[in-house]
Amino acid sequence: MTAAHPLVARARRLADDLLAPQAEQVDQGEVPVGHLTEIRRSGLLGLNAPKEYGGAAASGAVVRETAEILAGACCSTWFVQTQHHTPVLTLAGSEAPVRERLLGRLATGELLSGVAYAHLRAYPRRPVRAARERGGWRFDGTVPWYTGWGLNDVMLLAGVTDADEALFAFAEAGPQPGLRPSAPMRLAALTAARTVSLELDGLWLPEEAVAVRTPYEQWAATDRARAANVGPAVFGVTGAALALLDEDTAAPFQARLTALRGEAYALADHPAPHEHPARRLALRARAFELMRAATTAAVVAGGGRSMLLTNRAQRLAREALFLMVQGQTPASRAAHLTALAG
DSSP states (O other), X not given: OOTTSHHHHHHHHHIIIIIHHHHHHHHTXXXXXXXXXXXXXXXXXGTTSOGGGTOOOOOHHHXXXXXXXXXXXXXXXXXXXXXXXXXXXXHHTOOSTHHHHHHHHHHTTSSOEEEEXXXXXXXXXXXXEEXXXXXXXXXXXXXXXXXXXXXXXXXXXXXXXXXXXXXXXEEESSOBTTEXXXXXXXXXXXXXXXXXXXXXXXXEEEGXXXXXXXXXXXXXXXXXXXXXXXXXXXXXXXXXXXTTSXXXXXXXHHHHHHHHHHHHHHHHTOSOTTSOHHHHHHHHHHHHHHHHHHHHHHHHHHGGGGGSTTOHHHHHHHHHHHHHHTTOOHHHHHHHHHHHTO
């Protein structure tokens, strides 16, 4: 662990003093603007950003540990803010003019960004199409999932072009001509994160809003490699569930968690991210199984009280279900189903 890093310490203070004490209340409502204000002030939104733009350029270990802490404290708040890091990383690797316009403001938390790109994984279907129009790009289709509506300032929107390119561009995260949101969805978990669908009917964005335009298969290969790893939120929720058990009951779970985390993070730090895909997916499935067992144990230990919607163990069990399908790809789904079938 990297507890000495100041951003880890700030994440821990936020978790202990603000997020965890209010997590059950947030779960039954929505992520408060005040939670996000404190995260903006903390510097955590600049974790991945270059230092010259006001970010921390933190190591992978620091990024993962802060994610574990936030997700274990309040998964809904974690999920809203975690969307922000993809736009930051996208701009950090871009040479487009929009980098200079937005990266510093995102790195310092002046702006909070969401993402609208998971639909790219449906290819060769094209839920969102991007086409040249009037010196810019026209977007048409449906974004099935967009998290943080009403909380984010901007969004990173993706579509597929007629040339089979993945195109990512920034837009304001609000109603505008060509963009219509649904009502916030009622979900089994993380309803508080304000997830909507977006209907796009001729949303026009200028060329200078474009951050990345790349062959679809090149983007997909990177996405598949990233999705094969265990997300740190899985370990965060698992650890939060174990904290609800007595020491003797938690000990064997904790030993498995420590071993799994070490193995998964060693692979995440491997210099060749496309290597060992089967091993990565197998570890991911094992981490899901440990999370399921730990959250179930917390529910069992809590007895009948665990059925109250205001109960922490029950909330964590629902969040575990959510994490099992969040960021899912066909390969990760198949590996998980194979593991479940024994």
